[in-house]
Amino acid sequence: MSTTPDHEQHPLFLPVVFIGGLVFGVGLAVGRMARPEVVLDFLQFEDLGLLLVMGGAATVTAVTITLAVRSGRQAPLTGRQYGRRLKTFDRNVLAGGAVFGVGWGLSGICPGAAYASLGVGNLPILWAIGGMFAGAYLQGWLRTALPDTSTTAEGGT
Template sequence: MSAQKDHEQHPLFLPLIFVGGLIFGAGLAMSQMARPEVVLAFLQFSDLGLLFVMGGAAAVVGTTIFVASQSGRSAPLTGKRYARRLKSMDRNVMYGGTIFGVGWGLSGICPGAAYASLGIGNAAILYGIVGMFIGAYLQGYLREAKAESMSGQPAD
């Protein structure tokens, strides 16, 4: 079943995604994790509250993934069965993780919390969000240019 058909068959699918985003954002705001100074305090080991927020989230996600993979059901967006996605630890993963970590450390906030931070009035985080978009665009541009140079024709 394609993602498009799934959206047509389930009119509540997109509103549920929106509600999930609202709950996520509210949780970040309530836990103070949408405030860069709190995240920076965690990264400097002076406030370990983020550890409990992340640990609680990991427990919920881990349990959900375990139950979903045991259920034999398919993911609503892709139609694929729930399963572990194994990715090799290659050079791109190491570089990407390093760049992500440096960006997180410099801005004091991860991408998901950056959007929630806007909701609590942190307009200065817009610089970081613009930087994320520029970085993502640049990465896609460089990947496409590399693919074109390797194949000799434009990548789709």
């Protein structure tokens, strides 16, 4: 395995990441997941259309990852072996999931879709994005201030 940073692996690495993010954002906008009111309707069981969007995305991702891992090949731009990253279920995972879920429920949007929401003209979402940055800063501060209780990853990077 190479120790060079990913962006030095291949000259197309960053452009491919940018294009992937662009495609992801357009997919969120087309699937209406960049609209907090639609997401809140889904969370209140009033509009279950997003279940198809998320289910389709999860299915495509699961098949792609499974095939990539079983192929035994390396990623073309990074040279890293495809593999699963296993992490134990601990209190940090539980707390992070709870904070993510509460934030999603309060704002009506998850972090990835929040940025896509800016692209469809939803400027009030800047409050939620500001909250995400504040939460990330607080988490980083807490991680350095409190004793280390993290677990180690198994089976890859």
